[in-house]
Amino acid sequence: MMLRPRWIGALIFALALAAGFAALGQWQLERAIESGKAVVAPTETVLPLAQVAKPNGPMTDKSVGQLVEFTGTFVAGDDQLLYDRINYGKSGWWVVSHVDVDAGGGDRIALAVARGWAPDEAAAKSVMARLAQQPEEPQKIVGRILPDEQPQVPGDKKNPRAMTTLGVGQLYNLWTGVDGMDVYNAYVVDRSAPAGLEKIDSPPPIQQTELNWLNIFYAAEWIIFAGFAIFLWYRLVRDAKEREDEERALAAEAAAGDDARAHAGNVE
Known part of the structure; x- marks a missing residue:
């Protein structure tokens, strides 16, 4: 058949x-x-900060985790501490500085920069005291830019200024000389660390696939x-x-x- x-x-x-x-x-x-397939973002190519992020606005998904470079001045005495920050599996302290970014034409933009990690508060404060004595001079800074974090109510009632998250708005209220200044709603993790601090582990962002x-x-x-x-x-x-x-x-x-x-x- x-x-x-x-x-x-x-x-x-x-x-x-x-x-x-x-x-x-x-x-x-x-x-x-x-x-x-995950689109491999060129996060490890260092780009100018002005090309990646704009002040007073949210970051784009493409910008998160990008290595950036810029010229800025660390404002002496405007450093803050963040506790309970994990670095290579250990809890410790971040030293976060206020940087005035040179935007050209004499304009400045405020930016938070995470300088480094210390295993205990005493070591972090010792570095902060030394940084406060350094001259304010423009310098080139390279690091990874990340979106700011939501502020949390301090768990230590005796220290209402204690912070565990890097909220730019919260830091802006603590900084000096920033009234009327533009500010980046993001922070940069410095790729190097000053003496006395360990470099903060800041790996490239994981590319999501769907x-x-x-x-x-x-x-x-x-x-x-x-x-x-x-x-x-x-x-x-x-x-x-x-x-x-x-x-x-x-x-x-x-x-x-x-x-x-x-x-x-x-x-x-």
Whole structure:
């Protein structure tokens, strides 16, 4: 039955159709995988701060974690402490400084810079005291820019100024000489650390990936269509065979009836 020319031709057509559907399914699957690949952001290429972030506004997702460089002046005596900051798995203290960024034309923009990490408060305060005595001179700073954090209510009621998060708004209220100044709603983790502090661990941001489930659904549909093409050929062949078997059975019954009637006539 299946070796008849028309069914062989139908099988070839069904296989070609299934191959086309399978190719479309593979194409859709490749698109889903391609769109799910993480786009490697060039965060490790040092860019000018002015190119990455603007003052008085939120950061873009593309800017988060970017290495930046700029010229700025550390404001002596405007350093603050953050406690319970984790560095390489250990809890300790951050020293955060106020930097006036040179925006050109004599303009300045306030920016928070995390200078380094200390294992205890005494070591952090010792570095702060030394930094407060250093001359205010413009210098080039390189670090990773990150969005500011939401301020939290201090757990230590005896020290209402204690901070665990780097909220720019909270620091801005503690800084001197910033009335009317623009400010970056972000902070920079310095790529180096002053003597007495350890460099803060600030790895590149993890690139998130997400598969395109719509393309995967379409790919599954094409595979189902490919299987259906073969199944349809099989059903057509089976139905044709059952129809022919039924016709042969009816013909055999009719022939048997004719023979019976002919034999009865001969007997009479």
